[in-house]
Amino acid sequence: MQSIDIIITTAKQIIECEPNKITNVIIDTNNTDLIINLSQEQAQCNIYGLQLAQNTETYSLNLLINHTAPNCISNTILRGVYTDNAIGNITAKIHVHPYAYKTNAALENKNLLLSNTATVNTLPQLEIYNDDVKCSHGATIGALDVEALFYLQSRGIAYSAARKILIESFISPTFFNEQIKYHAQKKLSNF
Known part of the structure; x- marks a missing residue:
């Protein structure tokens, strides 16, 4: 199956996924503000989002995934890492219309807070108007695993390197290709 890669760099965009x-x-x-439409049968879309926010940066994502045709697939993987006074606001909705039977949709939003003053507000949503679907959604907000951090340090890895290893492991599901991985690692080096 042929694939199309789209990198979102603008504030508002609507994407039509092809069959x-x-x-x-x-x-x-x-x-x-991103709207993704799966309006033709057999359309498939993978959405990857990564936010690395520090200082007083604010990240905002409003995502709507519209399933209006049957037999479509969407998979959404969002990761956020926030430190200092950074703020993340993520609203993501999968909307399955009445005629979109055999829809397969998943939405996952996981966030890591590295300071007590960073904030994340997340609202994953499902709006389903068909019974013949497979849909899931979830969100988590947590901190670095202190036991994993201790384990790496007990093996001779410095605190900053151990922290970086754990953060990179956390965000790695968004590394769709080498370009994305390089971009994330570059940003993480200044984090």
């Missing part, structure tokens, strides 16, 4: 093609959407901007 019999995999559309890979990479979100690479601070504030985005």
Whole structure:
């Protein structure tokens, strides 16, 4: 199956996913209103989003995934890492319309807080109007695993390197390709 890669760098965008093609959407901007339409049968879309926020940065994502045709697939993987006084606001909704039977949709939003003053507000939503679907959604907000950090340090890895290893492991599901991985690692080196 042919794939199409789209990198989102603008504040507002609407994407129409094509049938019999995999559309890979990479979100690479601070504030985005994004609508993804799966309006033709057999359309498939993978959405990857990564936010690394520090100081007083604010990230905002409003994502709507519209399933209006049957037999479509969407997979959304969002990761956020926030430190200092950074703020993340993520609203993501999967909307399955009445005629979109055999929809397969998943939405996952995981966030890591590295300071007591960083904030994340997340609202994953499902709006389903068909019974013949497979849909899931979830969100987590947590801190670095202190036991994993201790384990790495007990093996001779410095605190900053151990912290970086754990953060990179946490965000790695968004590494769709080497370009994305390089971009994330570069940003993480200044984090």
